[in-house]
Amino acid sequence: MDQQSDSLFSFSERARQLTSSAIREILKVTERPEIISFAGGLPAPEGFPVQAVQAAYDRVLSTAGRNALQYGPTEGYAPLRAWVAEHLSAQGAQVSPAQVLILSGSQQGLDLLGKVLIDPGSKVLVETPSYLGALQSFSLYQPRFKAVPSDEGGLLPQALTPELAADARFLYALPNFQNPTGRTLDLARRHALVQAAARLGLPLVEDDPYGELRYAGEPLPGLLALAGQAGANVVRLGSFSKVLSPGLRLGYLCAAPALIDKLVQAKQATDLHTASLTQMAVYEIVKDGFLAEHMPRVRERYRLQCEYMLQALSEHFPAQASWTVPQGGMFIWVTLPAHIDTTRLLAQAIERGVAFVPGAPFYAGGQAAHNTLRLSFVTVPQEKIRAGVQVLGELIAAYR
């Protein structure tokens, strides 16, 4: 666009603060087929149940085509809401269908939460580092981020002091295989976090798109489940993106009725409702237990990919580098010696045909660690994982 047409528009203050996501910019480069990209956060397409989706759309269109093509309620398709409530209840949370809002991707839930809970200058607590897409969504509403201190085990519940929590609109937490670090909060920390939040009157936003992708260790109850009857301060986000496919753009949110009411108003203003056909087709897929047979295959694929990358890292990365060993999900987080700036390293890596995401953009409300990076291992073929990790290892060893 030329200068003249640019100046035709007076952007809102909100929009003026928007910057393109570091990951999006990198992904543009990594679309080149010769690049080995550990940068994206895409699920493995081999796991997409194309036939099941096709059959479900056919069934819905042939048995309830007119309903599927009609407007629907903002809250979502009732049978799908009931399925979500049951699914979460089976994991120990006490959820009624009325507490479920169907979303056009769980990313929409982050935006809606920002819309109804954040004023300019509101304090929002985040893990450090945290999911970049959430930081972007919340940023549109101009919060003041405050980082909750964490260590290798994720966020530290004892760091949630009354002072830190005072007036915070919520704490955004990712207990399972966190994006970007792959870390999982252990059971003791989950209990402590839920108790601290209840004591401090702090709402918790639990984002769990990766929970079903556990391939090591024992499943742990989520924050909503642990909060039990007292769970009114916990909002839980879930997604079909990593269990079926992200292109469906289907997610859900579970919260106390008063919050659901507000979110429904905000969603109505945003998109009226999530696509009826998609909701009905996905319900058709999941209603008879499809996930129970489908997910083990997806988990096994991810487990092998993860194992392969961990092996390559231990062979090719210098001893001064360290990395997380995820129990599920899609990401490994690497910490390099302090003098290595991974944004500079990325430029060198791209010249050698390898991409990753530098860690700094994932930090908000505290100091960024410029010597960190995120590797995604699920979409790269195994022989390329090895080759790409070897290149990175050489660049790190030679870094000046």
Ligand code: PMP
């Ligand atoms: N939360 C986290 C932590 C994510 O990693 C993602 C996707 N990358 C989302 C939410 C959004 O997922 P979706 O909108 O596809 O449900």
